[in-house]
Amino acid sequence: MSTKDGEGSSARWWTLALVALAQLLVVLDGTIVNIALPSADAELGLGEANRHWVITAYLLTFGGLLLIGGRISSTIGHRRAFVIGLLGFSVPSLVGGLAWSAEVLIVARALQGAFAALLAPAALSLLAMSFTEARERGRAFGVFAAVGAAGSAVGLLLGGALTDFASWRWCLYINVPIAVLIAIGAAVIPRTSAVRQTGRIDVFGALLSTGGIAAIVIGIGQLDGQQVSVPVVAALIGGGLVLLFSFVLVERAVPNPILPLTILESSARAGSFIAIGLMFSAMFGFYLFMSYYMQAQLDYPPLNAGLVLLIHAVAALIGSMIIAGRLLGRVPPAALVVSGLLAAAAGLAVLTFLDVRSTHVLVIYLVPAMVLTGLGMGLVITATASTATEGVGAHEIGAASAAYNASQQLGAAIGVALLNTVAVISSTAYHATETATDDEAIVHGYTTALAVSAGILVAAAILVGILLRRRHRGCAPHPLPEHQTEPTHGS
DSSP: OOHHHHHHHHHHHHHHHHHHHHHHHHHHHHHHHHHHHHHHHHHHTOOTTTTTHHHHHHHHHHHHHHHHHHHHHHHHOHHHHHHHHHHHHHHHHHHHHTOOSHHHHHHHHHHHHHHHHHHHHHHHHHHHHHOOSHHHHHHHHHHHHHHHHHHHHHHHHHHHHHHHHTOTTHHHHTHHHHHHHHHHHGGGSOOOOOOOOSSOOOHHHHHHHHHHHHHHHHHHHTOSSSSOOHHHHHHHHHHHHHHHHHHHHHHHHOSSOSSOGGGGGSHHHHHHHHHHHHHHHHHHHHHHHHHHIIIIISOOOHHHHHHHHHHHHHHHHIIIIIIIHHHBTTBOHHHHHHHHHHHHHHHHHHHTTOOTTOOSHIIIIIHHHHHHHHHHHHHHHHHHHHHHHTTOOTTTHHHHHHHHHHHHHHHHHHHHHHHHHHHHHHHHHHHHHSOOOHHHHHHHHHHHHHHHHHHHHHHHHHHHHHHHHSOOGGGOOOOOOSSOOOOTTOO
């Protein structure tokens, strides 16, 4: 190996390390507040119907702005977008930690999501452009997936430790030094070429997609079983669907769309977007319910609840790095994705048998569920992250990366809102029709929502299995420019 090749290889793996840390920051922040939420709720008075907005606000702006974030990343250069996203992310993290009201906390979380929408596609684009050889790509995406799959559970563990030994506010403060250190390290990432745009950024399309997604998530969030206004909910969801349909029409017509529809022509790539979206929709509700169940019904301290979820994180590492990382490229992606979806569904199904009288809960219910859901997430994220960016040209890699991340975060946002709604409605109805204690009604709501989650994953396995087997002939990988000299306006 020449010195130049050695330096290039070293730079690639350094890029992987920094991208993995940034991915950890983004994913971890989606859940770190989960386990601290009861403490923040008690101090700021969020309330049962509104507490999910601390999570949903982050996921909503993250997912809603990802498409334009991907386009901006391509326009200014992925490395520059990576650094701006990191530094921008740290500011609302500090504000959120200082929050003096529920409104300030929710707004700070929304701003975190906005900067994450620039950071995430830049990070995935840097990774996809750095690793194009099949074997190295499998290992790199295995690491990336491990961080993505385990990061959510690590966030819960870290959130528990910080809440127990410091304050829930440190769940937000902790982002500041981490983001700054990664940004400093990014100076050694090889520069990537900015894509010269032939027209204006498709702001109208970005507004349509963001507005449509926001309307649907807010509409679902209104279904909390307490003074529901059916006309308002119908108007929000229906209006959101109309906006998204209009978005598709605009993207077909404009010369410089933020989401080139050619990206979705590959059934394998479309299947990957669907798989990761539905996986996250099920799993983020799982994190929320398990956090509250272990602390409120089992009386676990926040740290103990986080330690239980660490089992999920370890299983995710095994599923992504040891299993999927080695098999990616040797077996069809459909085998990994479908197996992962079904394993996670089985883990959620185990929890549907819980009730307030269940004994040996940790051994019989929680550990098997954590192992199965962790393995499932590891398999799904590794295969879908690779497939979603495979064979995409350098000029569209930012858009493909953004679409993949958007599928994750929008699935999570809709899942949290929908499954929280299912849990609240089921719990309220059970309490009204049965002679039940508050705890019995709450657990019934959780198990009902988890049963819905398991059903979503089974349906996803069937649909995605069909799509991934019908791989588009034009989706074969082709070399991407690994490290180009960037024009003076990008970095």
